[in-house]
Amino acid sequence: MTIRLLLADDQALVRGALAALLGLEHDLDVVAEVGGGDEVVPAALEHRPDVALLDVEMPGGDGIVTTGLLRAALPTCRVLVVTTFGRPGYVRRAIDAGAGGFVVKDTPARQLAEAVRRVHAGLRVIDPELATETLTAGTSPLTAREREVLSAARAGTTAASIASALHLSEGTVRNHLSAAIGKTGATTRAEAVRTAVDNGWL
Known part of the structure; x- marks a missing residue:
């Protein structure tokens, strides 16, 4: 066959x-x-x-x-x-x-x-x-929404731009970014993105 x-x-x-x-x-x-x-x-x-x-x-x-x-x-x-x-x-x-x-x-x-x-x-x-x-x-520590926000942040855009693109409030975006930074053990948004990419979480 x-x-x-x-x-x-x-x-x-x-x-x-x-x-x-x-x-x-x-x-x-x-x-x-x-x-x-x-x-x-x-x-x-x-x-x-x-x-x-x-x-x-x-x-x-x-x-x-x-x-x-x-x-x-x-x-x-x-x-x-x-x-x-x-x-x-x-x-x-x-x-x-x-x-x-x-x-x-x-x-x-x-x-x-x-x-x-x-x-x-x-x-x-x-x-x-x-x-x-x-x-x-192990498994990714990020929630689906955190992953979505962090993916949008890969381009280096502002929280306001991410909020507009994802139809979220700017405060919500900042909260998700903050959570993602903490969960990845990063100190900055860029570092969180890099860690997530390197681990295949995005």
Whole structure:
């Protein structure tokens, strides 16, 4: 049986290399390639892949959010996150969103192909080193709203701008930022953002 694949990565060179490598496997067939998160669900509904390989950081929606959207739109399609950014928080969030696996891009081609087969079979595949780091790191201390406010703060905008964008009061934004700073053990907003990004909580 041939396993139909969808590849989503904003770097055309990486996407092409993955397609070429996986296409060498007798039982794997790349049926769609897209460069942004917002293209994944439409392409999946059109081509009906069995497994989608999603990058994390893409324009039009990151791979973790896209995982949840894809699983809701096409439950028969399983997801394997393949990314450069092997951060423990990303692993936990991806699995929570419905991903069947999480591997890094420097995984050897044969191992990647085997990961696709295992995810297709309903098994969970996580890079061993990342799995250990994820267990050690624990869960994100941030609430969903704190994460949203801190994400908006990544651009270095003012609390007033964040409040306007998220339809919150400026005081509420300051409270969430203060809580996020405390929970990440940071002393400034920028440091809190950096800590959250490094741990994959954003």
